[in-house]
Amino acid sequence: xxxxxxxxxxxxxxxxxxxxxxxxxxxxxxxxxxxxxxxxxxxxxxxxxxxxxxxxxxxxxxxxxxxxxxxxxxxxxxxxxxxxxxxxxxxxxxxxxxxxxxxxxxxxxxxxxxxxxxxxxxxxxxxxxxxxxxxxxxxxxxxxxxxxxxxxxxxxxxxx
Numbered sequence: 116x117x118x119x120x121x122x123x124x125x126x127x128x129x130x131x132x133x134x135x136x137x138x139x140x141x142x143x144x145x146x147x148x149x150x151x152x153x154x155x156x157x158x159x160x161x162x163x164x165x166x167x168x169x170x171x172x173x174x175x176x177x178x179x180x181x182x183x184x185x186x187x188x189x190x191x192x193x194x195x196x197x198x199x200x201x202x203x204x205x206x207x208x209x210x211x212x213x214x215x216x217x218x219x220x221x222x223x224x225x226x227x228x229x230x231x232x233x234x235x236x237x238x239x240x241x242x243x244x245x246x247x248x249x250x251x252x253x254x255x256x257x258x259x260x261x262x263x264x265x266x267x268x269x270x271x272x273x274x275x
Contacts, residue, residue, distance in 0.1 A: 126171070131166065131168075134164050139163065143159065143176055152238070153257070154260055155255045172202045173200070175199065176198070180197060188250075193214065193216050199213035208227065208229070224242060225241070236252050
């Protein structure tokens with residue numbers, strides 16, 4: 116038990132930590148944008164703490180209570196634990212904990228999500244056993260982000 120506690124402390128050594136709903140929401144949106152993900156892909160509620168260790172890419176987000184979100188466009192119900200953790204790098208979140216998706220009446224743990232090429236317009240999710248599923252990236256964008264993305268895509272097509 117002590118080794119697990121020590122491991123958690125080591126993972127968080129040197130972390131930048133913010134507290135409070137407003138600051139955590141701001142930091143989480145900035146992080147998602149920096150990594151190339153749409154803001155709506157992690158719709159956590161009532162955030163109380165967010166941390167990031169830039170050297171290792173380890174991040175965590177704590178909310179007051181577990182929450183669920185239904186993504187209309189992908190027809191996916193997703194559950195978020197009180198604490199969600201991940202190692203981040205450009206276009207990828209790996210070794211994720213605290214995220215599950217309901218598929219065929221079963222809750223499946225999501226361990227990785229990635230956007231390999233923003234131009235592809237797809238976001239990929241993987242489970243611990245490597246099974247994955249892809250969706251249009253627009254399914255996880257907030258309305259403002261989606262309008263901007265579609266306008267840019269249309270503009271790019273007109274240039275061709």
